Amino acid sequence: MEPVVEVRGLVNRFGRQVVHDGLDMEVNADEVFGIVGGSGSGKSVLLRTILGLQRPAAGTVRIHGSDITQLSEEQLRPIKARYGVAFQSGALYTGLTVLENVQLPMIEHLKLPPGALEGLALLKIRLVGLPADAAAKYPAQLSGGMVKRAAVARALALDPELLFLDEPTSGLDPVSAAAFDDLVVYLQQHLKLTIVMITHDLDSIFRTCNRVGVIVDKRMISGTLDRIIDDPNPWIQAYFHGERARARLGAAHGA
Amino acid sequence: MSATLTRTEAVEVRRTAEGLELELTGEWSVRALAPIEAALESIDVASAARIRIAAEGITALDLSGAWALSAFVRRARRAGAEVDFRGTPPDQLRLVDATLTEPAAAGEAELPAGRLAPTPPGDRALVAIGRYVVRSSQDLITGLAFFGRSCTTFVAGLARPWRLRPISIVRHVYDTGITAMPIVALIAFLISVILAYLSAQQLRGLGADIYVVDLVTIGVLRELGVLLTSIIVAGRSGSSFAAELGSMKLNEEVDALTATGADPIELLVVPRVLGLAIALPLLTVIADLIGLTGGALLCRYLLDMPLTQYVNRVNESISATTFWVGIIKAPVFALLIAFAGCYRGMQVRGSARELGHLVTVAVVQAIFLVILADALFAVLFMRMKI
Numbered sequence: 001m002e003p004v005v006e007v008r009g010l011v012n013r014f015g016r017q018v019v020h021d022g023l024d025m026e027v028n029a030d031e032v033f034g035i036v037g038g039s040g041s042g043k044s045v046l047l048r049t050i051l052g053l054q055r056p057a058a059g060t061v062r063i064h065g066s067d068i069t070q071l072s073e074e075q076l077r078p079i080k081a082r083y084g085v086a087f088q089s090g091a092l093y094t095g096l097t098v099l100e101n102v103q104l105p106m107i108e109h110l111k112l113p114p115g116a117l118e119g120l121a122l123l124k125i126r127l128v129g130l131p132a133d134a135a136a137k138y139p140a141q142l143s144g145g146m147v148k149r150a151a152v153a154r155a156l157a158l159d160p161e162l163l164f165l166d167e168p169t170s171g172l173d174p175v176s177a178a179a180f181d182d183l184v185v186y187l188q189q190h191l192k193l194t195i196v197m198i199t200h201d202l203d204s205i206f207r208t209c210n211r212v213g214v215i216v217d218k219r220m221i222s223g224t225l226d227r228i229i230d231d232p233n234p235w236i237q238a239y240f241h242g243e244r245a246r247a248r249l250g251a252a253h254g255a
Numbered sequence: 256m257s258a259t260l261t262r263t264e265a266v267e268v269r270r271t272a273e274g275l276e277l278e279l280t281g282e283w284s285v286r287a288l289a290p291i292e293a294a295l296e297s298i299d300v301a302s303a304a305r306i307r308i309a310a311e312g313i314t315a316l317d318l319s320g321a322w323a324l325s326a327f328v329r330r331a332r333r334a335g336a337e338v339d340f341r342g343t344p345p346d347q348l349r350l351v352d353a354t355l356t357e358p359a360a361a362g363e364a365e366l367p368a369g370r371l372a373p374t375p376p377g378d379r380a381l382v383a384i385g386r387y388v389v390r391s392s393q394d395l396i397t398g399l400a401f402f403g404r405s406c407t408t409f410v411a412g413l414a415r416p417w418r419l420r421p422i423s424i425v426r427h428v429y430d431t432g433i434t435a436m437p438i439v440a441l442i443a444f445l446i447s448v449i450l451a452y453l454s455a456q457q458l459r460g461l462g463a464d465i466y467v468v469d470l471v472t473i474g475v476l477r478e479l480g481v482l483l484t485s486i487i488v489a490g491r492s493g494s495s496f497a498a499e500l501g502s503m504k505l506n507e508e509v510d511a512l513t514a515t516g517a518d519p520i521e522l523l524v525v526p527r528v529l530g531l532a533i534a535l536p537l538l539t540v541i542a543d544l545i546g547l548t549g550g551a552l553l554c555r556y557l558l559d560m561p562l563t564q565y566v567n568r569v570n571e572s573i574s575a576t577t578f579w580v581g582i583i584k585a586p587v588f589a590l591l592i593a594f595a596g597c598y599r600g601m602q603v604r605g606s607a608r609e610l611g612h613l614v615t616v617a618v619v620q621a622i623f624l625v626i627l628a629d630a631l632f633a634v635l636f637m638r639m640k641i
Contacts, residue, residue, distance in 0.1 A: 109286075113289075139606070
């Protein structure tokens with residue numbers, strides 16, 4: 001089966017600084033793929049490239065088989081309607097209520113009667129575990145965890161097959177973060193989503209990800225979690241076997 | 256025994272002995288939702304005692320499609336029909352139903368108190384006026400408080416001048432003054448040319464050409480130079496102050512300053528006010544200079560007046576106070592512009608829309624205050640017989 005997202009030989013540079021140099025990445029259908037990397041390793045640049053917000057210097061980015069680096073804005077529209085993105089800080093439109101935030105992608109892409117717009121938006125809001133009265137609130141009135149959930153509700157507005165999450169658990173307390181991980185798993189299983197998730201959170205990785213891609217030395221090393229943990233690369237060793245990771249690993253392996 | 260009633264791409268409705276039978280087909284996805292909604296809407300559920308749905312024919316069902324189906328089932332049940340599925344209902348339908356009936360639903364029943372008791376229309380206008388008055392007076396009080404706080408911070412800073420952030424002030428003099436020079440000079444030039452041209456047209460008929468010089472000189476030095484410069488600066492720097500401070504508020508930078516024990520008024524507001532109070536008089540001098548030059552050029556080429564005559568006439572027409580009457584207003588206008596910009600910027604709280612609104616308010620109020628102050632100055636100077 002062809003991968004949902006396929007990045008080949010990606011090169012990104014800013015002036016003289018090379019961020020990615022021949023990066024390959026593959027995300028298969030129905031999996032949760034975690035992107036891991038040090039600060040400044042280019043995780044966000046990679047996501048921006050995949051979303052078409054940034055033109056790469058070289059390489060191809062295929063989503064559902066079509067190379068988005070070659071497409072015009074007009075040709076990209078149907079592809080964009082098939083994925084949803086939840087940005088790191090939520091990026092909710094501050095002038096709109098949560099309900100209107102969720103409705104906006106539907107209004108942009110579909111012609112639906114107002115009743116259906118409202119019903120569908122409420123369904124998505126409830127699906128991500130927000131109470132119904134959150135719908136009428138403005139982003140400034142929400143807590144950090146609720147903003148992240150509202151961002152996911154907006155990302156799900158068009159029933160995408162593919163969902164991008166940028167550091168969804170950053171800034172959440174461990175309980176909220178765990179609840180968010182459960183939400184990711186719940187959504188993946190029930191909606192048959194393919195999820196690409198940038199994260200720093202080891203707990204999140206262990207709870208949710210089927211496969212992990214680590215950006216080291218401007219390339220990506222990817223594989224199942226068990227394989228990646230045993231990878232000899234020093235950064236990966238430090239990441240998965242450092243002070244903070246050991247407790248978690250012990251728990252996961254029953255040691 | 257069944258007869259097909261309607262048939263669309265998404266649903267085929269048949270009437271059977273007991274009621275209706277719905278055969279669902281095709282793609283039930285969010286992209287195809289509008290016709291599906293319409294097709295379900297047109298089914299007359301009231302007349303059927305029993306509705307049987309066959310969903311096996313659906314090729315793709317997403318959450319939105321399932322929602323439409325779920326909404327239809329609920330509508331049919333409310334109308335009294337018995338609804339069941341041939342075979343197992345799709346999983347997505349269960350997910351939708353489970354999501355919608357989760358305990359969070361309790362919140363839905365609550366309406367905001369305001370909506371329950373609508374005010375009669377006659378009172379509504381009164382309420383609106385009352386709200387406006389209260390809000391405006393509160394706005395005035397907080398504005399004065401802001402002004403007062405800034406002044407005390409400034410006075411406290413005088414005792415310890417290094418706390419007045421000289422480097423920051425210099426930056427604001429550069430941003431609001433030096434970079435505004437080209438546009439201020441251009442506008443001053445054009446306005447003096449217009450003024451000279453207009454008065455030349457009128458006075459020529461009376462043979463009073465020479466008074467064009469008086470008009471341009473006094474007009475530019477006393478009023479137009481400082482007023483137009485202030486209005487340009489209000490548009491440029493008033494908006495930039497409001498937008499800069501406003502986005503710093505949105506980004507919690509102002510909170511971060513307060514949290515580290517720094518005073519945002521001292522750090523952000525006072526340097527801007529002082530910077531503009533230095534820059535605006537200097538810009539006014541430039542505007543005066545260019546304005547007089549513009550007048551000279553027009554007199555030279557339109558009225559064939561030699562340059563020496565123009566300069567002599569300028570000297571005769573101005574009194575000792577003419578230049579100072581104009582320039583003295585500049586720091587006052589600068590304070591008004593800077594305070595309007597900073598105050599509105601610091602008022603930004605939640606949203607990007609608020610930022611846009613308050614930047615607009617800042618510029619409009621800055622220009623209004625400048626013109627109001629100019630009028631008060633005119634009265635004052637008249638009483639003082641200057």
